Amino acid sequence: MAYVKQVETTTIDNYIYRKPIISIDIDGEPVKEYRRSDKGILVKKMIFLNIVTYDENDKLVSFEAIEQANKFLLSKAIDDGVLDVASISRGLLHYFSFLLDLQLAWDNDFDEDTFDEFYDEPRPEWDRFPRSKRDRQTYLYRDGLKQLVIDGEVAKTTAKNYIGSVVNFYKYWMRRGYQFNNPPFEHEVVTLLLDTNASSMKPHQKKDIHTTDLRLKFTRSSRSGGTALENLRRDLKPFTPREWTALQNVLMKSRRVLRHGDETKLHSLPVEYTQHFMICRYTGLRREEAASLHRGQIVNPEVVINDSGQEVFKKPILNLGIGDKYKSFTKTPERGNKSRVTIIPAGAMKSLYDYMQSERYQKRLIKFRSWCASEIEKGNTHLFKGDDAINPNLDYLFLTQTGKPMFLRLGDFTNKWVEVRNTVNHSLVLEHKIAGSIHNLRATFAVDLFRHMLKAKDDEGRLKFTPDIALDRVSALLGHEDRSTTMDYLKIAQDMPMGDEIYEDVLDYIGVFDDIEA
Structure with a gap:
């Protein structure tokens, strides 16, 4: 086998963590105790x-x-x-x-x-x-x-x-x-003698520096630091249409990936990960922002019958609030968990709503409530205190099989994304291997939205947005305090190979942004 x-x-x-004091009792057995004054780390x-x-x-x-x-x-x-x-x-x-x-x-x-x-x-x-x-x-x-x-x-x-x-x-x-x-x-310890300040009675202070020859060195050029242009600022680079199509096929069609170390067999990709990645792609949310979504932020989009007798969403685009005001996390909860409102396609919202009605989610939610009650009973109240703590009264969208909120295990999202990316690289022959992380989904959202807004026209054929208004709108949706940060996304897109395709190709979902108002 x-x-x-x-x-x-x-x-x-x-x-x-409290440092134990170990002693031996009269029976020769080790006994663990703690100092009363030790509040722990x-x-x-x-x-x-x-x-x-x-x-x-x-x-x-x-x-x-x-x-x-x-x-x-x-x-x-x-x-x-x-x-x-x-x-x-x-x-x-x-x-x-x-x-x-x-x-x-x-x-x-x-x-x-x-x-x-x-x-x-x-x-x-x-x-x-x-x-x-x-x-x-x-x-x-x-x-x-x-x-x-x-x-x-x-x-x-x-x-x-x-x-x-x-x-x-x-x-x-x-x-x-x-x-x-x-x-x-090879390891060497170099001792440095440093001058002390006037408050010290010693003229010098010793400091040991541990050095090794195990270093990464890259040749530098005057323009790109020795790295190919397409690999610069990879964290900001959007996916090309061909790359995203390949990734989306794995996420929404096959839903099977190659695990690390085993390229001979495909394994199922849990629906929680496909939902998370799609939300990052179509809302511009960061990894931790999407991971902390809960039932209070999810609605069932209203459906109406159009002139052709087809069922369509009454509002193709919905608002999605995140941050302290909406009881979810942003990237920097230690700075006050700043709130903002972004947008989400009604189809994506409907997918989240349907998932939360599923038996799979309901079982996880029951385990979450049981886990919270158990931790509170044990006295682990620190889990539920602070801006980035767990709120036992919320029905978090992304829960593990054991009921724990998945925002406690953000590394799992990263690991699964690597499996998705590696599956595409192993299965398809691409001019350049896909190297982007989850954060590149955010850049893809920003560039696509900006491109669409620049081309959107009103009923009289006039452009609906000036470049400045479009840029400010995208910056607000991303939660950037400085528009120059958003500009970095767009500059990278223009410089990268095949960057023109991002502006010219129309993705399946992009038409839903027609109703955005300045």
């Missing part, structure tokens, strides 16, 4: 890594925590005071997934009869490295990241964050005296 291993995450939100989000094995029927076979990575992540949160370790976890998730691929290749080539442990290289593990530096997992990973950037599949900033997470992970264990068979990279 074939088995598939992959790295998955477990998220724990909003808990208080608030950890808002902890993302742990696990190696999960499935059989060919997608049945769970084994689940094993990656303890070495998880101890490092805990140290970053508790000892170093890092409030959000999500970016570090993503880097280690990518690295350990890479290790699994190396192990699979090694296992496929392994021959017990010819293998000699004294001469042949060991099986790749996080702490077992080949003798040759260039063959070690860390250097192979660095070179692979660099190629992903060159190919436009990963942004420079993302790649540097990933390699930084890996370096800091190994530094953590090296400082604790962990013995590797061969070093993961």
Whole structure:
């Protein structure tokens, strides 16, 4: 039977860590106590890594925590005071997934009869490295990241964050005296002597700088920093019509994706993810904004009979309010969770409404209410306090199978989007591989809407919007405080290859914006 291993995450939100005092009682058993004065350390989000094995029927076979990575992540949160370790976890998730691929290749080539442990290289593990530096997992990973950037599949900033997470992970264990068979990279500690200020009795202060040779370096040119033009500012680049059509076919037609590490079998894509991605695409909402939608924001669009006797929506475009006023989240809840109103096609709203009437959603909602009651009974009231906390009185749209709000696991949306994107890249022959993230759906919405508004005409054939009015309207819908931010989307669209297609091709839904008023 074939088995598939992959790295998955477990998220724990909003808990208080208190350092225990361990003692031995009269029976020789360890006893755990806490200091009364210890109020603990608030950890808002902890993302742990696990190696999960499935059989060919997608049945769970084994689940094993990656303890070495998880101890490092805990140290970053508790000892170093890092409030959000999500970016570090993503880097280690990518690295350990890479290790699994190396192990699979090694296992496929392994021959017990010819293998000699004294001469042949060991099986790749996080702490077992080949003798040759260039063959070690860390250097192979660095070179692979660099190629992903060159190919436009990963942004420079993302790649540097990933390699930084890996370096800091190994530094953590090296400082604790962990013995590797061969070093993961060349490591040197440089001691600097810094002048102290007048309040110190010591003339100098020592600071140790840990340096390595595991760095990502990119050649620079005067114009593009060594990167192809189409890969610059990838976070703002809209999808071309052909790219979006391919992505939409996966989301709305096949609804099946290739999982990481298994390109031989398609797996079903849960409807919650297809709904989320489509909402981001057709409303311009950010990932976290769409994830926090609830029943109070969803309506059943009114249907009327037109002159041809067909059922149509009375209002093809509806308003959608988000933020504090509407009890949902925006990107920056710590700044007051600013509210705004955007637009949503009636068809998209109807799809959300129908989903919330489904038996699948009702079962999840019951589990959500049960989970909230259980957490309150346990005294975990911190989960329900603050601008970005859970409101147990709301019926959140996106819930996990166990009833937890999916905005607590935003990384899951990112992981699923990568699967959708990789499925398209694996299935179709495109001139350029699709490299955009969920955020690029927001850019696609902005560019399409701006293009349409510039072409919209009234009954007398006159343009309905000036460029300035159109730009301000799009900026307001996106929640940009400065119109220059919106301009960045449009400039990237004009500079990118095939950018003219975005302005000239009419997508299926775009006609519904005809009724927008300035």
